[in-house]
Amino acid sequence: MSWIGVCDVAQVQEDFPFSGSVEGKEIGVYLVDGEYFALEDVCPHAYALLSQGFVEDGKVECPLHEAVFDVRTGTCLHGPGGRNLNRYPVRVFENQIQITFIPETVE
Numbered sequence: 001m002s003w004i005g006v007c008d009v010a011q012v013q014e015d016f017p018f019s020g021s022v023e024g025k026e027i028g029v030y031l032v033d034g035e036y037f038a039l040e041d042v043c044p045h046a047y048a049l050l051s052q053g054f055v056e057d058g059k060v061e062c063p064l065h066e067a068v069f070d071v072r073t074g075t076c077l078h079g080p081g082g083r084n085l086n087r088y089p090v091r092v093f094e095n096q097i098q099i100t101f102i103p104e105t106v107e
């Protein structure tokens with residue numbers, strides 16, 4: 001499994017995710033209760049970056065049409081999201097948040 005650096009841990013705060021492009025994919029990195037999560041960042045409904053939406057209590061609301069996703073699992077909880085988000089394994093290595101592109105999806 002190869003790990004790719006996304007950002008430093010200091011760039012992610014509770015309710016303030018990091019958004020970045022990693023190997024051509026938009027990725028959002030979130031911190032919830034001390035644990036990091038990485039999700040695909042483009043809303044599957046239309047084009048909006050979820051990390052620019054409202055984040056609270058482990059959920060992110062799309063800034064465009066208000067679909068809501070569970071940050072821990074990527075599950076679409078309600079709204080027009082259409083499907084669950086791809087979630088990527090995360091590790092912290094020397095203060096760097098790294099992901100790997102083996103998606104963990106929730107049915």
Ligand code: FES
Nearest residue numbers: 043045046062065
């Ligand atoms: S673009 Fe996200 S809900 Fe429409």
